[in-house]
Each structure stands twice: as C-alpha cells, then as structure tokens.
Amino acid sequence: MGEVCIIGAGSSGIAACQVLAERGIGFDCFEVGSEVGGNWRYGNDNNMSSAYRSLHINTSRQLMQYASYPMPEDLPAYPSHFQIARYFDDFVDHFGLRERITFRTEVTAVRPAPGGGYEVTTRQRDCGTEHTEHYHSVLVANGHHWNPRWPDPAFPGADTFTGEQVHSHHYREFQPYVGKRVLVLGIGNSACDIAVETSRVAERTFLAMRRGAHILPKYLFGVPTDHLTTSPVAKGPFWLRRLTLRLLLAVARGRVTGFGLPEPDHKVLSAHPTISDDLLTRLGHGDIAVRPNIARFEGDTVHFVDGSSERIDVVVYCTGYRITFPFLDESVITSADNEVALFHRVVPPDHPGLYFLGLIQPLGAIMPLAEAQSHWIADLIQGRVRLPGTAAMHREIREYRAALRRRYVSSKRHTIQVDFLDYLAELRRARAVDSRPKPSVTVQ
Numbered sequence: 001m002g003e004v005c006i007i008g009a010g011s012s013g014i015a016a017c018q019v020l021a022e023r024g025i026g027f028d029c030f031e032v033g034s035e036v037g038g039n040w041r042y043g044n045d046n047n048m049s050s051a052y053r054s055l056h057i058n059t060s061r062q063l064m065q066y067a068s069y070p071m072p073e074d075l076p077a078y079p080s081h082f083q084i085a086r087y088f089d090d091f092v093d094h095f096g097l098r099e100r101i102t103f104r105t106e107v108t109a110v111r112p113a114p115g116g117g118y119e120v121t122t123r124q125r126d127c128g129t130e131h132t133e134h135y136h137s138v139l140v141a142n143g144h145h146w147n148p149r150w151p152d153p154a155f156p157g158a159d160t161f162t163g164e165q166v167h168s169h170h171y172r173e174f175q176p177y178v179g180k181r182v183l184v185l186g187i188g189n190s191a192c193d194i195a196v197e198t199s200r201v202a203e204r205t206f207l208a209m210r211r212g213a214h215i216l217p218k219y220l221f222g223v224p225t226d227h228l229t230t231s232p233v234a235k236g237p238f239w240l241r242r243l244t245l246r247l248l249l250a251v252a253r254g255r256v257t258g259f260g261l262p263e264p265d266h267k268v269l270s271a272h273p274t275i276s277d278d279l280l281t282r283l284g285h286g287d288i289a290v291r292p293n294i295a296r297f298e299g300d301t302v303h304f305v306d307g308s309s310e311r312i313d314v315v316v317y318c319t320g321y322r323i324t325f326p327f328l329d330e331s332v333i334t335s336a337d338n339e340v341a342l343f344h345r346v347v348p349p350d351h352p353g354l355y356f357l358g359l360i361q362p363l364g365a366i367m368p369l370a371e372a373q374s375h376w377i378a379d380l381i382q383g384r385v386r387l388p389g390t391a392a393m394h395r396e397i398r399e400y401r402a403a404l405r406r407r408y409v410s411s412k413r414h415t416i417q418v419d420f421l422d423y424l425a426e427l428r429r430a431r432a433v434d435s436r437p438k439p440s441v442t443v444q
C-alpha cells in the first residue's frame, strides 16, 4: 500500500509535497496538466485555469508567499500571474519536487477501500492507461476556481438573448470586447478587473450587482492594503476588526453605492472588500456605469431591476465557481450549495485518512494557509497529534457554519470563509493536541 496520494500540483498540492518530503512521508502526486501552478498557469493545458492575461494577484506577495520559501525581494508587491507561476516553478525545483510529481495524469476515482485507506484510479492523458493503487491517505488539492457557477435559475429570457453570454472563467483578453457594449455582472475581484479592462476599449461598460460594495485600493499610506486588513491591529475582537476596516474604507472612500442599489450590507464589510486600484477612478470618471441586478433579457436588451434597460452585445458573468470533486462519490463528500463539512476546513469526520487542502476563502492569501494545513496533516499522518471523536468534529463544523451565518450575508461565496490570522492560529492549536500516551499515575 502506498503511503499518501496528493491530487493536484497547484499551489496547495505543491505545498503538501514540500511538507511531506521534509517530514519523510512517502507520497505520489498526480497532476492532470503538464506543469505546476494550477490556476496561476495562464493557458494551462489542464483547461481549468481562470487566469486572464492581465491578471495580477490582489493579495500582496508578502502575504501570499510560503513560509518555507519567500518570494524574491525584487518582485513587485502585486506580481503578475507570469511571475507567480515562475515562483511556483522555482519552489518545486528548489526542493527537488518536480521529479516526484506525475504530470498529465488525472485522478478519476477515489474509493474508500474495505480494509481501510483508499483505492485511487488514475488515467494517463496521452495513452489512456488506467491504474489503481491503494493509499493509506489521500490529500485532495484539486482547486475550487475552475467550475463556473452560472445564475441558477437563469434570468428570464437568457435563453433567447441575442448577445453573447460568457463566464469570467473563459475571459482571457480584452480584444473580443473592442467597440462592444459590455455588461459585467458581479462585484468580486474578477468583475472589477474585467470591467476596468473592457472599459478602456469597449463602446460602453456597465457593471451590475445585487447590492453596493466596499472597494479598497491596493495601497494605503504606502503599505499594501491587505497588510492592514490582516495585521495584528485587525486581529482581536470582531468589533475591533470591523472598526479597522471601517476606518480604512473611510480613508479610502471606497464604496460603490447609490445607483438605486441597496446599501452594502454591513455583513459584507468583514468579508470581502474588493481590492482594486482603478475601479473607483474609472467609476468616478464615468468610464464604467453601475447598474443594479439584471431583471430579464429581451432580444438584444437587458432590463435591470430598477426598470432601466440597455442594449448589450456581451454579458460577462462573474458569478463565481462551484466546489466540485468529480472523482469522489457523493456518499463520501457532498458540496451542494458550495458547503463541504470539514473539521477545521480539512478533515471529513467520517472518512479517516481523507484530507482537503486549500478549500478556504481567506481575506488574505491561500498559499501559506495550505502550507500550514499540510503541516497539521503531516502531524496527523505521523500520529504526532490526534483528532477528537467524530461527534466533536461534527459539532465544530456546526459551530463554524453558525458563525458564518451570523457574520456574512447568505451567499455561495461565504461558505468556506476564514480569517487569515485566526485560521493560522486555529491550525497551530490543532497541532498542539498531544497524542502521546499519557504516563499512568498510580495513587498509593
């Protein structure tokens, strides 16, 4: 029986490879694409990357880098996807991991084995050869930004709309939008980037959203903004963090509001103020026109919920992604409504030896968190720490979900939300649970 199988060599999977190699734990890592980096490999031949040509990270490099391998000092604070992909290449080469990854090989099935562990079936892309191997543990790191989520149900008339409808997952470059009337739907990071980019070349760009939003510039007081939002100042009671964010937003004057939009919900404030430099400027100059949500389509026209309408050539849906595990049966794990029941966002209580990596949405970057998750998983595999009973794990999951409901507006986006510093501390605490046998004390 093999020791550990890692599914995917994106930024989460390679973090696990590094930690397991360092700890002397044997593993096989399978990657369906030809290279490491997953989403950050523009034009990845796994056909799963959502990167567009102009994409830069919106979490600063200081926050995104692995603890074990800092990014070079000469990189800009917000590097491009080309620079990030090169960093991942350097990372695997530095630690000698590339030879340990089996590329162009898709994991097609993971089944619990009768005697424990998992049977993992892989298919080699070039020759179609299938192979099944038994592993003690499986680490799932297949990413959660590749399966487009479309509005469900679709807006009335969407099926007869004469314009084009694309999802941001397929947006690559601005050229197809030159001279067009473009409607971008959503107010997440991709929506802001795409609206800003098309507004430079389109006849007109509209940005439609359900409610107002908070926008922060990339720098405040000369410091990358995410340092401020995740700094120790912002660590502490919830009210203090909210106050910090409110102060930052007041200074940045970063709000998309008015235009008949409901006010930004105070619950959104603590979740995802979008970080975008150009959006507010281009909104201010009238290069981008804000609209409320779509009500319906009619021919080449989009009607909005405030009764206004516009002729539109192309709608770009920036409506997020579905969490999906095509190789796992629903009896093992479900991700309906983007909810996955995981203890500390990693462990499915009823399936020992199965772990999920990077399945989190931090206000901050995923990579160092996936690295910390990998250390906890390595501790569990090596028996250095132990899990509580399944009832306690289910209770923790219920409490986490209740806390999410209290804190965020109901949205498929906030089902896996974590606070960067709090979550690192949570993993540190989980790693401190000692599993060594307690010395027995005899009372005379």
Ligand SMILES: Cc1cc2nc3c(=O)[nH]c(=O)nc-3n(C[C@H](O)[C@H](O)[C@H](O)COP(=O)(O)OP(=O)(O)OC[C@H]3O[C@@H](n4cnc5c(N)ncnc54)[C@H](O)[C@@H]3O)c2cc1C
Pocket: 007, 008, 009, 010, 011, 012, 013, 030, 031, 032, 033, 036, 037, 038, 039, 040, 046, 048, 050, 051, 052, 055, 056, 057, 058, 059, 064, 105, 106, 107, 108, 141, 142, 143, 144, 145, 146, 189, 190, 327, 357, 358, 359, 364, 365, 366, 367
């Ligand atoms: C437009 C955009 C901007 C973003 N900006 C940021 C940012 O600034 N900062 C940030 O922290 N995050 C950002 N993210 C989130 C991003 O998803 C993460 O940064 C990162 O890609 C997560 O890494 P991952 O390894 O978990 O997933 P991925 O990068 O998606 O990698 C998953 C890997 O698994 C492989 N794989 C999948 N299924 C299989 C299979 N069955 N068999 C074998 N291999 C498989 C894939 O080929 C891929 O290589 C952004 C996302 C998007 C879409």
